[in-house]
Amino acid sequence: MLTFMASDSEEEVCDERTSLMSAESPTPRSCQDGRQGLEDGESAAQWRSQESEEDHEEEDPDRYVCSGVPGRPPGLEEELTLKYGAKHVIMLFVPVTLCMIVVVATIKSVRFYTEKNGQLIYTPFSEDTPSVGQRLLNSVLNTLIMISVIVTMTIFLVVLYKYRCYKFIHGWLIMSSLMLLFLFTYIYLGEVLKTYNVAMDYPTLFLTVWNFGAVGMVCIHWKGPLVLQQAYLIMISALMALVFIKYLPEWSAWVILGAISVYDLVAVLCPKGPLRMLVETAQERNEPIFPALIYSSAMVWTVGMAKLDPSSQGALQLPYDPEMEDSYDSFGEPSYPDVFEPPLPGYPGEELEEEEERGVKLGLGDFIFYSVLVGKAAATGSGDWNTTLACFVAILIGLCLTLLLLAVFKKALPALPISITFGLIFYFSTDNLVRPFMDTLASHQLYI
Amino acid sequence: MTLCAVESQLASGETARPGQAFFWLVSLLFSSLIWFTTATLIGNKDEPREKYLLIFGVLISVLIQEMFRFAYYKLLKKASEGLKTINPYEKAPSMRLLAYVSGLGFGIMSGVFSFVNTLSDSLGPGTVGIHGDPPQFFLYSAFMTLVITLLHVFWGIVFFDGCEKKKWYTLLVVLLSHLLVSALTLISPHYGLNLVLAYIIMVLMGVWAFFVSGGSCRSLKLCLLCQDKDFLLFNQRAR
16 A cells, blocks of 8 residues: 555645556566555554644555566566565664654653544544443444545545646645644654753744745655655655554554555455556556655665656666666656656666666555554553564564565565564563563563 | 475474474464463363463463474474485484574564563553552563563573483473563562573573584684684584
C-alpha cells in the first residue's frame, strides 16, 4: 500500500497519497523487473480533535517494494534478486528502526503524546464505558468508520488519478506536507521544549521552524540530497505516527491496526483493489507515482545505464539512473517535465557495465503504522521495554519476510499484513505471558 | 524457488542475527506460556510453591532455548544447501560465521531482555539495598548479563560445530552447561561465587569455541604479535 499523506486545508479531508512505483522499465521491456510494490496508503482522515482545530492526515501505508533489474538472462536475474534481497532488507531496516526509535523516545519522554486529549472525528465513539462488551463494540465501530473513510479516500484518489486530475492531487500533497512540516513540527517542538524546560523565544523558534519546513518542502517535492530527503521522510512519518498514537483510543488503535493490514492485503492483491488499480494505471501510463509518499533507499552506482523515458515525465526510475543522485529526489511530477535531467541520453536498454544496486521503496504509511504499533506498545505496555523490544523485533522480522516474498513474486506487495500480525501477536503475548515471567525472574535475579 | 529464496536470505549472514533473535523471542514466548499455564493450573500462591514453579520455569526455558537453537541450525543448513543448488559457484557464508552471528543474536536478545528493565529502573530515584539487600545489585546484573551474552555466542559456535560434525555429545554439553549457569543464579545472595563460576565456564567455553572454529595456539600467537597476514588483510577464507 502506498502511503498517502493527506494534507488538508481546514475544511478538507486529508487526502491520501498513493505512490505508485513502477520500477524500472517501461512495459514493453520484458526484462524481469521486479515491480516495486508500492503501497498506497491512503487514508484521508479529517481529524479534528475536540479541543484543537488541527487537521491531521491519515495515511495508509502501503508498502511497495520493488526491485528491478535490467534485461538479463533469467537465471542471473534470479540470483541477483536473491542476492540483493538481503541487501534490501538491511537498507530498509535502518530507516524503519530510526523512525521507531524517534517515536519511542518521544513517547517515553514527552508526556503530551500519552495524554488523552480528545479523539479524532473519525473515531467518534468513546471508550470510557464501564462494560467490556460496550467498549469492544465502540472500538469496532470506530474501526469501521475509520476504514470506510480510508477506503473512500483511496477510491477517490484512484478516480482522480484515472481522470488525470494531477494538479489537484499535487496540490493536496503539497498542502499536506506543508501542514506536517510546519504545524506539527511546531507543536512537537513546543512539547519537547516544555518537557525539558528549555526557554526559546519566538524569533528563534520561527527561524528554526521556517528553515526546517522550507528545506523539507524542497527536499521532498523537488530536489535534494538523498540522505536529507530520507531523513525528512522519516521525520514526517514519526510525526504522523505520534499524532495517531495520541488521538486514537486504546482498543480502537489495536483493532484499527488489524483492520488496516487486512485492508492493505485486499487493496493491493485483489484484482479490483483500488491500490492495485492505481499501480497498474501508473504502470500503463509509465508514470512514476507521486513523490513524497514513498521512501526510497536506492543507491545506484552504475555507469552506462540510462533510463530515459520521454513518456514518463517523472524520474522515479531510480535503479536506472546512475550517478544522478538528485534524480532520486526529484520525484517526477507529471506537470513538471523538466525537473528530471537524464544523465545519459543512451538507449534505455543498455547493458550495465557494472553491477548496480537496486533500491527498495517503502510507502510512508508503512513507516507510520509500524511506528504506531511500537509506540502504542511503549505507551501502554506495562511490561515497559520488553514489550516494546518484542514488537520491534517482530516487525523487523515481518519486514524481512515480506521483502523475501517480494524478491520471489516480483510485484507490488502489501507490507503491512505480516509485520503487523507478528507485532500484534507479540505485543499481546509478551504483555500477558512473558512479562510476568521475566518480572519474576528479574526480581529473584535468575538468568535464563 | 520460494523456499530457496527464503533460505538464501536467511543464509546470508546479515539477516541471520535478527532471525535468531526472533527465534529466541519465540522460545521465550513458549516457555512463558508453559510457566503461565502451569502456574494457573496449580493456582496456589504460597512461597515455596512459587519458588519451585520458578525453578521449573527456568529449566523448561533453557530446554526450549536449546531446542530453538537446534531448529535454527536446521533452517540455516537447509538455506545453505538451497543456495548451493541455485548457485554452486558462489561462496555461501560459512557455517562458522553463521554460528557466530546466530549465537550473537541469541545472546543480544537474551541479554537485552534480562537487563533493559533493570537499566531503566536504575535511572530512577531510589537507593539500592536500602532494605538490607546487597547494594551491588546493578553491578551484578550487568556482569551477569555480559557473561550470559558471551556464553550464548560461544555456545552457538560450539553447538553448530557439533551439529555439523554430528558429535551429539557436544549438544548435551552445551545444554548441561547452560542449565548449570542458570542453576547457579538460583543461589542468589552469593554474588561472588555466581560470577566467578560463570566466568570460569565462559572462559572454558570460549577456549573450546576458539579451537572448534579453527584457531590454534600458533595462530593465536601470530595474531597477538601482529604477524598474521590473513588477519591483517581481513581475509575471509572459508575454512
